[in-house]
Amino acid sequence: MAIKHHWTKEEILAIYNKPFMELLYEAATVHRKHHDPNTVQVSTLLSIKTGGCPEDCGYCPQAARYHTDIEGNGLMSVNQVKAQALRAKSAGSSRVCMGAAWRNVKDGPEFDDVLEMVRTINKLDMEVCCTLGMLTENQAKRLEEAGLYAYNHNLDTSEEYYKEVISTRGYEDRLETLGNVRKTNVTVCSGGIIGMGESKEDRAGMLVALARLNPQPESVPINALVPVEGTPMEEQEPVPIWDMVRMVATTRIVMPETQVRLSAGRTNMSREGQAMCFFAGANSIFAGDKLLTTPNPDVSEDMLMFKDLGLNVQKPFEKHAQRKSVEKEEAKVEALGEKPKWSRPGHKIERNLEAQGKKVKA
Numbered sequence: 565m566a567i568k569h570h571w572t573k574e575e576i577l578a579i580y581n582k583p584f585m586e587l588l589y590e591a592a593t594v595h596r597k598h599h600d601p602n603t604v605q606v607s608t609l610l611s612i613k614t615g616g617c618p619e620d621c622g623y624c625p626q627a628a629r630y631h632t633d634i635e636g637n638g639l640m641s642v643n644q645v646k647a648q649a650l651r652a653k654s655a656g657s658s659r660v661c662m663g664a665a666w667r668n669v670k671d672g673p674e675f676d677d678v679l680e681m682v683r684t685i686n687k688l689d690m691e692v693c694c695t696l697g698m699l700t701e702n703q704a705k706r707l708e709e710a711g712l713y714a715y716n717h718n719l720d721t722s723e724e725y726y727k728e729v730i731s732t733r734g735y736e737d738r739l740e741t742l743g744n745v746r747k748t749n750v751t752v753c754s755g756g757i758i759g760m761g762e763s764k765e766d767r768a769g770m771l772v773a774l775a776r777l778n779p780q781p782e783s784v785p786i787n788a789l790v791p792v793e794g795t796p797m798e799e800q801e802p803v804p805i806w807d808m809v810r811m812v813a814t815t816r817i818v819m820p821e822t823q824v825r826l827s828a829g830r831t832n833m834s835r836e837g838q839a840m841c842f843f844a845g846a847n848s849i850f851a852g853d854k855l856l857t858t859p860n861p862d863v864s865e866d867m868l869m870f871k872d873l874g875l876n877v878q879k880p881f882e883k884h885a886q887r888k889s890v891e892k893e894e895a896k897v898e899a900l901g902e903k904p905k906w907s908r909p910g911h912k913i914e915r916n917l918e919a920q921g922k923k924v925k926a
């Protein structure tokens with residue numbers, strides 16, 4: 565099924581503004597065509613270096629210039645990260661995302677440690693993701709060699725509204741980092757935050773920027789702002805659940821194959837609200853009591869919700885194996901009896917076959 569990339573803001577806005585029930589039905593229909601509607605990925609977000617960031621993102625308590633209650637920490641050790649990853653795995657997570665409050669990655673001992681963390685988590689048979697700030701092509705390649713599965717770098721909002729949120733870097737810097745990740749086989753994770761005072765047009769504008777990327781990001785986190793005292797956005801009103809569902813549904817329709825991640829802000833959402841998001845196409849959540857520094861529901865509460873909704877937890881590397889394009893590649897690979905290679909950026913065919921218990925011919 566061909567993926568549409570040439571979306572306009574008007575088209576996306578028209579989807580976002582549809583009558584609610586119609587929007588929900590359309591999004592759920594797209595979701596069922598491209599994904600198992602009863603499977604949700606559980607990821608764990610780990611802050612490996614907290615606070616003291618030189619950037620000025622208006623929503624972020626980790627920016628050094630804001631006076632918040634965040635307790636800063638230097639880079640965790642590889643052993644600490646391994647222990648946390650094992651704990652996350654035993655609680656049902658298939659993916660660990662490591663976040664460091666850096667403006668950009670600097671080559672040196674700390675980056676070497678992060679590479680070792682990536683290798684370590686990879687050996688635990690978990691998808692490993694990093695969010696470390698801006699990245700050069702060479703650094704992206706080094707992360708790829710270490711076994712990184714995904715790199716997160718959010719666009720946050722529309723290009724037009726971006727300067728209201730951040731002044732210490734530009735939209736083009738963000739896109740450049742995403743481009744550097746795309747030059748490797750690491751998958752791209754990029755999304756944004758709603759509730760920062762942006763308009764519906766800005767929400768649509770962010771989705772245009774993401775949907776026009778070719779390939780589209782494999783993963784798009786949708787966050788609801790959690791206003792933190794001491795940040796410029798401390799007074800923002802909470803995001804209505806209807807807006808969150810509309811944003812998830814619109815993301816699902818314009819990026820049908822993408823994993824849509826219901827991210828920050830879940831503590832303010834009822835289970836019924838979250839169920840609507842799953843119905844509208846969200847197929848990933850972050851587990852654990854903290855999302856970097858913001859509160860998050862307890863894992864056991866999430867597991868109870870999954871039980872009530874009859875949702876299954878996705879296994880690591882399972883997602884791409886479900887894609888029709890990947891299945892075709894697998895068939896070709898098996899017919900040729902060749903050792904599989906990457907089919908296109910981010911899709912590790914060999915891993916998919918192994919995940920399904922199939923033998924890869926040498």
Ligand code: SF4
Nearest residue numbers: 617619621624627665
């Ligand atoms: S969002 Fe990231 S880059 Fe921005 S201030 Fe927070 S840690 Fe720094």
